[in-house]
Amino acid sequence: MTMRLCLSGVGKTFTMHLRGGVELPVLRNVEFAVSAGECVVLTGPSGAGKSTILRMIYGNYLADAGQILVVDGDTIVDIASAPPRRIRDIRRRMISYVSQFLRAVPRVPAIDVVAEPLRERGRPADEARDRAAALLQRLNLPERLWSLPPATFSGGEQQRVNIARGLVSDHPILILDEPTASLDAANRDIVAELIEERRDSGAALLGIFHDATMRRRVATRAVDVGAFAA
Numbered sequence: 001m002t003m004r005l006c007l008s009g010v011g012k013t014f015t016m017h018l019r020g021g022v023e024l025p026v027l028r029n030v031e032f033a034v035s036a037g038e039c040v041v042l043t044g045p046s047g048a049g050k051s052t053i054l055r056m057i058y059g060n061y062l063a064d065a066g067q068i069l070v071v072d073g074d075t076i077v078d079i080a081s082a083p084p085r086r087i088r089d090i091r092r093r094m095i096s097y098v099s100q101f102l103r104a105v106p107r108v109p110a111i112d113v114v115a116e117p118l119r120e121r122g123r124p125a126d127e128a129r130d131r132a133a134a135l136l137q138r139l140n141l142p143e144r145l146w147s148l149p150p151a152t153f154s155g156g157e158q159q160r161v162n163i164a165r166g167l168v169s170d171h172p173i174l175i176l177d178e179p180t181a182s183l184d185a186a187n188r189d190i191v192a193e194l195i196e197e198r199r200d201s202g203a204a205l206l207g208i209f210h211d212a213t214m215r216r217r218v219a220t221r222a223v224d225v226g227a228f229a230a
């Protein structure tokens with residue numbers, strides 16, 4: 001199995017600058033790896049630091065100890081110490097991140113929100129839109145919504161746009177932060193199917209799924225974040 005992602009000795013303490021610099025230790029010595037074809041799920045109690053781990057991998061939060069290695073062919077990049085330009089490059093080429101909520105740019109139609117990651121990777125506009133349309137179709141987003149900006153969509157509709165955006169490109173690493181929280185059972189089932197397809201075609205997946213059925217279906221292994229409590 002090809003290793004894609006490897007965390008070792010990772011720690012995170014939040015400093016509350018607006019509370020007189022109070023320190024909130026959350027994680028210490030986080031150790032695990034994710035290989036191609038795996039779907040590793042993070043488990044553990046609320047507040048354990050599951051989302052924090054995903055955000056550190058994507059470079060939204062800075063790890064204050066350890067290494068977060070992303071294996072990019074023959075090159076290995078440490079996200080915990082890479083300069084912002086390198087992190088942006090790794091994101092564009094290597095990592096797709098589906099957050100809990102869609103952060104849509106105002107006035108951009110849903111189909112273009114979904115197609116954007118492909119455009120960023122240099123794919124032609126037509127191809128990007130075709131792939132976006134195919135995914136939105138599969139996720140049952142009514143076609144009349146495709147040309148509208150998602151800002152006024154329902155929670156579940158926005159979440160499906162968000163998932164489509166995360167799955168449209170074939171990035172080797174896919175990070176999922178509760179992607180199905182506001183979906184009904186039928187749509188959850190479709191998302192599970194899409195995730196399984198990505199996993200089985202060799203992507204390395206790491207996610208948080210509060211829904212136990214979903215977890216059982218997609219996970220190849222679980223990592224208990226409670227074991228890394230600071």
Ligand SMILES: Nc1ncnc2c1ncn2[C@@H]1O[C@H](COP(=O)(O)OP(=O)(O)OP(=O)(O)O)[C@@H](O)[C@H]1O
Pocket residue numbers: 014024026044045046047048049050051052053
């Ligand atoms: N930006 C931040 N500033 C300060 N504290 C933060 C910040 N982000 C997270 N925390 C704290 O870190 C801890 C871990 O939060 P995190 O969201 O990673 O937990 P989680 O395991 O994903 O929880 P849940 O299952 O409830 O979503 C919490 O106590 C949270 O308050």
